[in-house]
Amino acid sequence: MRIIVAGAGHGGLCAAIHLARAGYPVTVLEKNTRENAGLPQVDAFDADAMAFAGLPVPEDFPRGSNQITFVPLEKDVAPLTLPRNPVESIIVDRKRLLGYLFDLAQEAGAELRFGVEIKRALMLGNRVAGVETSEGNVYADLVIDACGVHSPVRESLPTHLHVNREIGPYDVLHAYRGYFALDASKPMPATPYNIYIRDNGTVGFCWAVTGDSDVDVLIARFPEMTFEDVLKTLIALKDDNPQMEIDNLKEGSFHDIPVSQPLAVPVADGYAAVGDSAFMTYPVKGSGIAYSLMAGRLLADTVMADRDGFFTAETLWPYANRFFRQIGHSACLLALLKNLLPFLTAQEVNDMIKSGLVTTEELENLMDNKLDAVLNVKGFAALKDKIKQFSGSPIKNKLLELLVWSGKLTLTEAQMPLEYNRAEVARWAEKYNEFFASIAKKEETPAEG
Numbered sequence: 001m002r003i004i005v006a007g008a009g010h011g012g013l014c015a016a017i018h019l020a021r022a023g024y025p026v027t028v029l030e031k032n033t034r035e036n037a038g039l040p041q042v043d044a045f046d047a048d049a050m051a052f053a054g055l056p057v058p059e060d061f062p063r064g065s066n067q068i069t070f071v072p073l074e075k076d077v078a079p080l081t082l083p084r085n086p087v088e089s090i091i092v093d094r095k096r097l098l099g100y101l102f103d104l105a106q107e108a109g110a111e112l113r114f115g116v117e118i119k120r121a122l123m124l125g126n127r128v129a130g131v132e133t134s135e136g137n138v139y140a141d142l143v144i145d146a147c148g149v150h151s152p153v154r155e156s157l158p159t160h161l162h163v164n165r166e167i168g169p170y171d172v173l174h175a176y177r178g179y180f181a182l183d184a185s186k187p188m189p190a191t192p193y194n195i196y197i198r199d200n201g202t203v204g205f206c207w208a209v210t211g212d213s214d215v216d217v218l219i220a221r222f223p224e225m226t227f228e229d230v231l232k233t234l235i236a237l238k239d240d241n242p243q244m245e246i247d248n249l250k251e252g253s254f255h256d257i258p259v260s261q262p263l264a265v266p267v268a269d270g271y272a273a274v275g276d277s278a279f280m281t282y283p284v285k286g287s288g289i290a291y292s293l294m295a296g297r298l299l300a301d302t303v304m305a306d307r308d309g310f311f312t313a314e315t316l317w318p319y320a321n322r323f324f325r326q327i328g329h330s331a332c333l334l335a336l337l338k339n340l341l342p343f344l345t346a347q348e349v350n351d352m353i354k355s356g357l358v359t360t361e362e363l364e365n366l367m368d369n370k371l372d373a374v375l376n377v378k379g380f381a382a383l384k385d386k387i388k389q390f391s392g393s394p395i396k397n398k399l400l401e402l403l404v405w406s407g408k409l410t411l412t413e414a415q416m417p418l419e420y421n422r423a424e425v426a427r428w429a430e431k432y433n434e435f436f437a438s439i440a441k442k443e444e445t446p447a448e449g
């Protein structure tokens with residue numbers, strides 16, 4: 001028996017650690033070298049996810065919680081600062097986190113092979129039988145796809161397996177992340193962690209976070225991004241951030257962030273997708289480390305429960321089900337709200353903050369995925385009251401649509417089969433995908449503005 005983890009994504013490594021510890025022969029194939037693997041940045045994720053994933057947190061991993069401020073378009077509108085999140089995050093260098101997971105996987109007995117690029121899935125009839133790589137074909141009884149959002153494994157699967165799906169223009173944010181030197185002699189912004197809402201939802205957002213020795217900049221856009229776009233945004237940011245030396249870049253790179261609902265069907269015979277390859281992120285902001293790690297644990301448990309080692313869509317289905325019911329459904333609710341973003345202009349957001357219609361509490365719920373507080377009976381009543389205040393504005397229709405969407409989503413969720421049945425799973429996938437396609441903003445190419 002052989003299990004391949006395709007790509008050293010977080011969920012794949014988490015599954016590899018548990019499976020190798022249980023005695024399964026696991027090989028991780030990663031295209032980068034060990035030193036180059038992992039994004040060159042510091043990110044935060046929910047500390048509880050490590051406990052869920054069954055992984056101890058090293059004592060020297062920094063913990064804390066960021067305090068975010070939203071800065072609206074007009075200078076005379078007061079920014080909104082969210083309260084500091086009482087739930088602790090791990091705020092860690094991504095290469096350090098990945099290095100730690102590599103060590104655990106190796107100690108558990110998994111084989112890690114670096115510098116191996118995966119090209120596509122190898123099919124034997126309808127079963128995934130391995131992967132084609134830069135070093136030849138590698139066959140396996142199970143391929144765990146942890147190759148990230150543009151996984152060549154997922155993308156090469158036949159459509160009738162219902163796993164792969166077309167990525168729409170608002171499903172992925174193109175992001176530039178740069179760390180610029182800090183000039184401590186210049187005036188500092190009033191708050192350190194600022195998200196700027198200067199562009200319309202069809203464009204995206206950016207942040208500037210001032211640390212002890214640098215300024216961390218994220219520019220996230222739905223349209224394709226050029227260096228010219230980055231430069232334009234940096235120059236605009238410099239106005240509010242004189243402490244940022246834009247001609248002294250320490251580290252900078254482009255990456256894509258998935259911001260859509262998770263896959264309806266992340267499994268097939270011989271195959272399971274985990275993490276970004278299955279769109280397991282918070283759809284408003286694309287944070288996916290926590291979900292990936294948690295899903296990795298759920299997947300490992302499901303694989304171990306398949307005592308005969310069949311690894312079929314049927315025996316892997318409990319993983320899909322547990323992820324969706326415990327985590328994915330609330331991600332879907334966020335995906336609904338995210339769907340409003342492309343309809344909103346920076347001016348509308350500015351006006352909503354100015355009039356007090358958007359409060360820190362609501363933004364906090366949104367950022368922390370506490371949507372039950374918004375999309376419940378009390379929340380609906382409050383939302384309806386707010387909507388009334390928008391009469392005459394196009395936002396009214398958009399918000400009313402949100403109420404209808406969440407009702408429809410509840411109906412769709414009930415159709416996810418508890419037990420695997422090929423026809424029922426196909427029906428579920430069609431309904432789920434049709435629903436999200438029906439509410440997606442329709443332009444093929446997002447407009448600037």
Ligand SMILES: Cc1cc2nc3c(=O)[nH]c(=O)nc-3n(C[C@H](O)[C@H](O)[C@H](O)COP(=O)(O)OP(=O)(O)OC[C@H]3O[C@@H](n4cnc5c(N)ncnc54)[C@H](O)[C@@H]3O)c2cc1C
Binds near residue numbers: 009030149
């Ligand atoms: C700019 C930015 C900021 C982010 N901020 C946060 C944050 O603050 N908090 C948070 O939780 N998340 C954040 N995320 C999201 C987070 O990076 C992902 O959700 C998270 O890494 C989970 O993805 P993953 O582990 O499944 O896949 P990935 O991290 O994408 O890992 C995939 C792995 O597969 C490898 N691979 C890809 N293709 C191949 C191939 N063909 N052959 C072999 N190997 C391959 C890659 O090299 C990589 O090692 C951010 C993402 C970006 C881009």
